[in-house]
Amino acid sequence: MELDRTLDVVVSKLVNEGWTLPAELPIAAVNALGKTTELDDVNTFMADFYSYDDQRNMKSMIKGIQESKIKPGLLKMVNECWQAFSVKLYAVCATSLLSAIEGMLSEFSDDKQDTRMMKVCQKHVDTFPQDGSTILKHVWISYNQFIRKLYQKSDFTATEPTDINRHWLLHGRSDFEIEEIECVRLFNAVHSLCMVINKKAKENI
Numbered sequence: 748m749e750l751d752r753t754l755d756v757v758v759s760k761l762v763n764e765g766w767t768l769p770a771e772l773p774i775a776a777v778n779a780l781g782k783t784t785e786l787d788d789v790n791t792f793m794a795d796f797y798s799y800d801d802q803r804n805m806k807s808m809i810k811g812i813q814e815s816k817i818k819p820g821l822l823k824m825v826n827e828c829w830q831a832f833s834v835k836l837y838a839v840c841a842t843s844l845l846s847a848i849e850g851m852l853s854e855f856s857d858d859k860q861d862t863r864m865m866k867v868c869q870k871h872v873d874t875f876p877q878d879g880s881t882i883l884k885h886v887w888i889s890y891n892q893f894i895r896k897l898y899q900k901s902d903f904t905a906t907e908p909t910d911i912n913r914h915w916l917l918h919g920r921s922d923f924e925i926e927e928i929e930c931v932r933l934f935n936a937v938h939s940l941c942m943v944i945n946k947k948a949k950e951n952i
Contacts, residue, residue, distance in 0.1 A: 762889055768889040769938065811938055825844070828934075837925045845897075897913050
């Protein structure tokens with residue numbers, strides 16, 4: 748299927764730069780990313796996408812999270828992250844968003860004691876139905892790769908990774924200077940996961 752092949756390319760480009768597949772990426776952007784070299788500067792494209800027209804897409808993303816079916820405690824955390832982001836407290840924002848992502852992912856585990864987020868993501872990629880939504884499948888594929896990169900094991904005596912690493916940041920070992928773009932990536936990851944959670948909630952009605 749042509750859309751499948753296009754999304755494979757899109758996901759590859761996004762994940763290489765630390766992004767998950769946005770839940771509401773316009774089809775024109777999907778085609779430009781997946782079929783041309785027009786948007787090969789992924790970070791610039793995504794930064795422009797979310798800052799365009801006084802952050803219209805960013806605000807729409809936050810609204811989508813706020814209207815999703817995530818737990819009230821996690822929603823409160825994300826709202827406070829948005830407040831921190833708005834006053835440029837990026838380190839505070841990013842650290843709390845990582846906790847929110849872990850809390851949201853834990854909802855997809857059969858074992859609520861299981862904290863192995865990579866295992867949770869891989870299982871959903873491996874068991875995704877053949878007749879399932881192409882977009883949703885690629886959200887999971889991108890999430891699986893995103894989490895593997897985020898959770899990459901690292902020796903605290905070695906050089907810190909050049910991208911945000913969950914272990915370095917949440918264990919207080921990071922010297923990484925978190926900027927606006929890193930927080931936008933994490934909000935994007937939360938929003939993508941909300942799409943999956945909303946679909947799961949509809950199926951359980």
